[in-house]
Amino acid sequence: MKNTFGSALTVTLFGESHGSAIGVVLDGLAPGIEIDDALIRLRLEQRKPRKGTGTARREGDAYQILSGAYEGRTTGTPLCLVIYNENQKSGDYESLRTTPRPGHADLAAEEKYHGYQDMRGGGHFSGRLTAALVAAGALVEGALNQLGITVATHVLRMGSIRDDALCEENAAVLKEKPFPTISDTAAEAMQKFILAAGAEGDSVGGILESMIFGLPAGLGEPWFDSFESVLSHALFSIGGIKGVEFGAGFAIADMRGSEANDPFCFKDGRVMTETNNNGGINGGITNGMPVLFRCAVKPTPSIYKEQRTVDLCKKENTSMKIEGRHDPAIVHRAAPVVSAVSALAVADMLTVRYGTDALKVGLRK
Numbered sequence: 001m002k003n004t005f006g007s008a009l010t011v012t013l014f015g016e017s018h019g020s021a022i023g024v025v026l027d028g029l030a031p032g033i034e035i036d037d038a039l040i041r042l043r044l045e046q047r048k049p050r051k052g053t054g055t056a057r058r059e060g061d062a063y064q065i066l067s068g069a070y071e072g073r074t075t076g077t078p079l080c081l082v083i084y085n086e087n088q089k090s091g092d093y094e095s096l097r098t099t100p101r102p103g104h105a106d107l108a109a110e111e112k113y114h115g116y117q118d119m120r121g122g123g124h125f126s127g128r129l130t131a132a133l134v135a136a137g138a139l140v141e142g143a144l145n146q147l148g149i150t151v152a153t154h155v156l157r158m159g160s161i162r163d164d165a166l167c168e169e170n171a172a173v174l175k176e177k178p179f180p181t182i183s184d185t186a187a188e189a190m191q192k193f194i195l196a197a198g199a200e201g202d203s204v205g206g207i208l209e210s211m212i213f214g215l216p217a218g219l220g221e222p223w224f225d226s227f228e229s230v231l232s233h234a235l236f237s238i239g240g241i242k243g244v245e246f247g248a249g250f251a252i253a254d255m256r257g258s259e260a261n262d263p264f265c266f267k268d269g270r271v272m273t274e275t276n277n278n279g280g281i282n283g284g285i286t287n288g289m290p291v292l293f294r295c296a297v298k299p300t301p302s303i304y305k306e307q308r309t310v311d312l313c314k315k316e317n318t319s320m321k322i323e324g325r326h327d328p329a330i331v332h333r334a335a336p337v338v339s340a341v342s343a344l345a346v347a348d349m350l351t352v353r354y355g356t357d358a359l360k361v362g363l364r365k
């Protein structure tokens with residue numbers, strides 16, 4: 001029952017949605033990393049529910065670093081970051097002890113923790129915990145940026161609304177700071193799509209697309225700790241992510257070898273590939289091209305429509321109507337979470353390859 005990710009730079013996530021606080025412990029961080037407070041706040045802001053389409057739960061998300069930092073820089077000892085919960089409303093969730101929500105973790109948690117789990121607001125399984133992940137990821141992202149590595153995630157598709165404005169080819173937009181999770185062109189249509197589902201007591205999902213730029217070639221191991229394995233391990237830790245694909249992804253199955261192979265070429269004295277169907281990874285190891293991947297985010301499981309479930313006490317089938325505060329879509333809110341866990345996974349793999357100090361002094365060639 002371990003809640004820790006990483007080999008050389010580890011992140012442990014703790015807390016419950018309606019407990020006193022959520023937080024992370026980062027261990028294996030290089031000493032001397034400047035804590036970019038503005039970046040952490042920006043990412044936390046991007047994760048917050050939006051007015052209109054978001055849950056009514058409003059949290060300040062002010063973070064505190066309890067250890068592992070001194071005078072604005074990491075010390076290299078375990079860094080504990082907490083965010084205190086302020087806006088709990090627990091009464092809404094008591095009935096979920098006996099009638100688990102379809103699509104959520106209530107039944108699975110009951111089986112694993114034998115009824116001792118904190119059910120309030122989804123407890124340890126709540127999307128609320130992703131705020132702590134985002135803060136930890138942004139802290140590490142600041143260090144990666146110093147090394148010339150950037151991570152960007154945007155909503156690629158919701159229903160039939162596809163947003164190509166922020167795709168890989170559009171390098172000018174990718175340099176924009178802060179990188180928008182939804183482009184201005186798609187925002188209105190996507191918001192309408194979310195609100196229409198919400199008005200019916202339902203929810204919608206979508207696809208996130210991410211790019212990691214500036215990675216050195218040579219990260220990742222050939223088999224079990226391949227770059228894809230470590231990154232998707234981190235990505236699948238996020239509640240609601242049900243699919244991850246790299247490069248051309250599932251579409252590569254329908255290509256011919258002559259199309260799927262990315263031809264090599266020299267550009268500015270560097271070996272590059274002409275296309276990126278393999279997502280910047282060959283043999284489990286980065287090849288120096290941008291790492292390109294997409295995540296399928298499911299519709300929010302807590303919907304207000306009546307649903308079929310079971311009564312665990314009476315041992316009979318029943319139906320339920322969920323109360324509480326939930327977003328009709330979590331796709332856009334999951335975007336900074338995807339970037340955050342990607343930053344943590346990349347930082348871990350850099351630390352494995354170059355040692356703890358790599359994140360600070362940039363030992364990469």
Ligand SMILES: Cc1cc2nc3c(=O)[nH]c(=O)nc-3n(C[C@H](O)[C@H](O)[C@H](O)COP(=O)(O)O)c2cc1C
Nearest residue numbers: 104105125126127239240301302326327330333334
């Ligand atoms: C940022 C974020 C916010 C979320 N908010 C909610 C929510 O308000 N209601 C809900 O039912 N699920 C929400 N989820 C999804 C659940 O956490 C997730 O579906 C649940 O833990 C079960 O995990 P699974 O979908 O991976 O099986 C959220 C997820 C994320 C990433």
